Amino acid sequence: MFMLTVAITSLSGGQGKTTVSLFFGRKIASLGYYTLMVDADPQHNLTTYLGVELQPNQPTLLECLKKSVALEEGIYPKVIFNPGKPDTRL
Numbered sequence: 001m002f003m004l005t006v007a008i009t010s011l012s013g014g015q016g017k018t019t020v021s022l023f024f025g026r027k028i029a030s031l032g033y034y035t036l037m038v039d040a041d042p043q044h045n046l047t048t049y050l051g052v053e054l055q056p057n058q059p060t061l062l063e064c065l066k067k068s069v070a071l072e073e074g075i076y077p078k079v080i081f082n083p084g085k086p087d088t089r090l
């Protein structure tokens with residue numbers, strides 16, 4: 001199986017990382033590819049935009065990478081896209 005990994009990153013704030021991630025991920029999924037978006041920003045805006053509401057002390061990927069919580073505790077499964085029927089809420 002072919003797998004492509006794309007990292008959207010910048011040290012500067014407000015450059016459009018989250019926006020590009022959201023729309024790029026949506027586009028790829030709408031073309032029928034299995035798409036996994038990993039939100040590595042502890043502000044977790046992408047997670048929120050995808051409809052997952054985190055409570056104030058809920059762990060993010062940052063806590064997992066710092067090994068303060070198990071990886072499973074920072075993962076919130078959410079199926080957003082049906083490849084044949086792109087989500088149109090955003």
Ligand SMILES: Nc1ncnc2c1ncn2[C@@H]1O[C@H](COP(=O)(O)OP(=O)(O)OP(=O)(O)O)[C@@H](O)[C@H]1O
Binds near residue numbers: 012017041043
């Ligand atoms: N192509 C674009 N044209 C106009 N405005 C844009 C575009 N892309 C993003 N924006 C706007 O720019 C602002 C910053 O975008 P975004 O939140 O995606 O940046 P970011 O790099 O993820 O920021 P942060 O570093 O805070 O996470 C937002 O208000 C967003 O709506």
Ligand SMILES: [Mg+2]
Binds near residue numbers: 017041045
């Ligand atoms: Mg962002």
